Amino acid sequence: MVNAMVDVETRPSEAQIWAWLDEVPDPEIPVISLVDLGIIRDVAWAGETLEVTVTPTYSGCPATSIINLDILAALRERGLEKIELKRRLSPAWTTAWISQKGREKLRAFGIAPPVEGTAACGIGALETPEVACPHCGSKATRRVSQFGSTPCKANWVCNDCGEPFDYFKCI
Amino acid sequence: MSDALFEYALRMGDNCLILGHRVSEWCGHSPALEEDIALANTALDLIGQTQLWLGLAGEIEGKGRSADDLAFLRDARAFRNLLLVERPNVDFAHTLVREVLFDVWHFHTLGALKGSSDARVSAIAEKALKEVSYHLQRSADLTIRLGDGTQESHDKMQAALNALWPYVGEMFLQDEVDAELADSGVGPALGVVKPLWDGDMRRLLDQATLKWPDIAHVQKGGKAGVHTEALGFVLADMQFLQRAYPGAKW
Numbered sequence: 546m547v548n549a550m551v552d553v554e555t556r557p558s559e560a561q562i563w564a565w566l567d568e569v570p571d572p573e574i575p576v577i578s579l580v581d582l583g584i585i586r587d588v589a590w591a592g593e594t595l596e597v598t599v600t601p602t603y604s605g606c607p608a609t610s611i612i613n614l615d616i617l618a619a620l621r622e623r624g625l626e627k628i629e630l631k632r633r634l635s636p637a638w639t640t641a642w643i644s645q646k647g648r649e650k651l652r653a654f655g656i657a658p659p660v661e662g663t664a665a666c667g668i669g670a671l672e673t674p675e676v677a678c679p680h681c682g683s684k685a686t687r688r689v690s691q692f693g694s695t696p697c698k699a700n701w702v703c704n705d706c707g708e709p710f711d712y713f714k715c716i
Numbered sequence: 717m718s719d720a721l722f723e724y725a726l727r728m729g730d731n732c733l734i735l736g737h738r739v740s741e742w743c744g745h746s747p748a749l750e751e752d753i754a755l756a757n758t759a760l761d762l763i764g765q766t767q768l769w770l771g772l773a774g775e776i777e778g779k780g781r782s783a784d785d786l787a788f789l790r791d792a793r794a795f796r797n798l799l800l801v802e803r804p805n806v807d808f809a810h811t812l813v814r815e816v817l818f819d820v821w822h823f824h825t826l827g828a829l830k831g832s833s834d835a836r837v838s839a840i841a842e843k844a845l846k847e848v849s850y851h852l853q854r855s856a857d858l859t860i861r862l863g864d865g866t867q868e869s870h871d872k873m874q875a876a877l878n879a880l881w882p883y884v885g886e887m888f889l890q891d892e893v894d895a896e897l898a899d900s901g902v903g904p905a906l907g908v909v910k911p912l913w914d915g916d917m918r919r920l921l922d923q924a925t926l927k928w929p930d931i932a933h934v935q936k937g938g939k940a941g942v943h944t945e946a947l948g949f950v951l952a953d954m955q956f957l958q959r960a961y962p963g964a965k966w
Contacts, residue, residue, distance in 0.1 A: 604843055605764025635839035637846055665853040667823050668916055690750035691854055692757040716846050
């Protein structure tokens, strides 16, 4: 049991833990980290236990349970043993929490990042944000479907280069 | 109070579960690839919301039943969903009309629940509302396009609307559970959702050139566990694995 003790003096700082979590890839979109995605809401020591607060993206996202396992695995690999994952529903996750670095990585990967302020609000005309093609940069693009390969994406196509692409829709 | 909230969480969760299952039946069979994907994503959101509501129900009940236990190990009489959501898919028009009738109700109900005095309820509502906003955007848009589409699509939409209309009234029937939760500020104030639904639906049907059905009788019972024969078939399909192989894990 002595090994399991976390010494307050030598335990990793919260900043260090954020940096480690920034190396854990999102299971669905592995070019961005969980920190980039904005789903890690808090990291805090409670005595010897590390509490990590995670907020789900979409309530039915099948990646959620994998994400929890990945967080535990990454932190255990760094020698942490007592970890408590807390789920936080409110405030609900928003794409506005995706980091600037994450947005650039999404674009480089071929996924157009979300245009904030264009989330659906029920009945009403579909807003068509100006979305640049992640392949050729053209702004002459159109939506094929508001739903795509995962809950967080919509299906778009570029009128100029003709390539279909995923658009990370705003929520 | 906790009995009423348990009942209410079951109703919300069962609506999401049964509609989610119905919508998922289209997976691989939709009239267009984009619709197949949209329906599968809608079903996924609804099943996710089911986990939140039934998870809350199990927590309130305090007998150690998980969301999965509640979904897979209850019989039809213990389900509390609206009869509307268990109606069969029939065709794309029925599927879409069922969706839009429910989505408008779901949207305004969640909007009211966001202000719930119970933090767990308001957190689930806040989360679900973001997803349901996308469901409603799609179902309303398609209702207008197909209602105001070809003669054939118009006729199919009107026929589906007439067939499903008797199931609308149950959404607005309120019993002692609704009254108790309205009193404590946990649930929506009584009567708050119906005028919003009526207003939206009138505008929507006008735009879709569809006629507000002249049907007054109301099919009811789902909220009290009295269902149509359709639910049994849904459960037989959905629960088979856990019934035949209790405790089987993915």
